[in-house]
Amino acid sequence: MTGRVLITGCSSGIGLDAARRMQAEGWQVVATCRREADIAARRAEGMECHHLELADPESITRLVRQVLSGGRLDGLVNNAAFALPGAVEDISRDALRAIFEANLFGTHDLTTRLIPHFREHGGRIVNISSVLGLVGIPWRGPYVATKFAMEGLTDVLRLEMHGTKVQVVTIEPGPIASRIRVNAIPHFERWVNWQDSARAQQYRDTLLKRLYHPSGKDRFELPPSAVSDRILRALTATRPAPRYYVTTPTWLSGVGRRLLSTRALDWVARRS
Template identity: 60%
Template sequence: MAKTILITGCSSGIGYDAAHGLAKAGWKVFATCRREEDCARLRAEGLTSFVLDVADPSSIEAGFNEALARGRGRLDALYNNAAFACPGAVEDLPAGALREIFETNLFGLHDLTTRAIKVMRAQGSGRILQCSSVLGLVGIRWRGAYVATKFALEGLTDVLRLEMRDTPVRIITINPGPIPSKIRVNSIPHFERWIDWRASARRAQYESSLLKRLYEPSGKKDAFELPPAAVTAAILRALEAENPKSHYYVTGATHLASWIRRLAPPRLRDWLLAKG
């Protein structure tokens, strides 16, 4: 029987490419999405897909149980990919915006992780891959909410990895950098719901910077940008390595961010990140 992997957030971008790439590599992929119409599209493309909304505890339970049923009680790997962004200055973020983004980017992910650990302990093996980001290593302006969830994920995953050293379950973090996806477009409804930029003390900065990035993208490729397939390749290495690394950095930007975080003095780090 082919090894099984449950992937969240497969409607587009990294999750979509990973689902197709791992299926081609021989994995039995359970490609989940938040909306049934996206699942139907993936099924038409030959994938096994069903609904799993990581912001809904009942959907998490149902989706996880569906994966177990389709895998005959076995789950070899979990790739927690689903996430969204809510751009805006930190001083303009209502607490409700943070609660909402943490529900998806951390709490739902944690729920799935703990469920998977129980199964993997019982079967004697398994790997859990958490999709962090270059923004789990360093923070940049306008991304405070997203950065907060990824920093939290990095810390939670680091501790989990230490605690699971005496088990057959391997815990791995994937850190993509600039990858083409729909995260910008998908962040617009969250921005419009939560950020009252017109009343902000930074209104002029919104108008000259963030609004243009959100609504009038230049179309220019980031200097460090790689396609989603680069992340899929890292996922496959993490799944198939006999002794996987704790972190897999994807794109030069992520390697640079790791260097800045570890070696640059705080003042230099802030100067470098402010310029970005």
């Protein structure tokens, strides 16, 4: 099975690898990026590529018009998202609104605008969640909140699309080699006044070192191709699974949520 698939967030990491993998498998890839240089790079690779700013409804409107004017669309992979590290008590309302606009509201807006097309022609909606959509860990509250919300919204959408031509799949990566940590720095610097936080010393001892001076590859980290394998399966399987786990921490987190008490799960999360 091949077709035409829209993949968001194709500048680097998971989105870029998925776009290249699907193209190699014979799919016509419609990629999205935010920067003109990345758009030009994807087009140079033979992909159709458009600008998308998920926090901007007009940008979504333009993208949908561009995509559907090009013919039938068979799949949507909602990958674009960003992280905002920081203690929950230091996250302002505006900061939380900003990350939800991109990670959830914009993704939902794009998806619902394409559902009528998928209802008529058939199609797959693949939402890229996270291990942090299963369990929360310290310093990741805003990102965790968006992914928990995506998990719930995707589950309900899957139930509601039962009996239609639309199939809905969740993919839950864990530690994947990408630029998400580097890309989070501008958001952290914009929104988190850590110097005046009651946790200033904790920031110095933990988050700042991890954010600005990572010690190396995360334990259990896999390359983006591991996620692309699941995306390919989600788009081509006759009966795709409702969700696909990718890394060892994701499997352990899924099992832990079912078997461990909240206290036990908290103990594990504090040490992650």
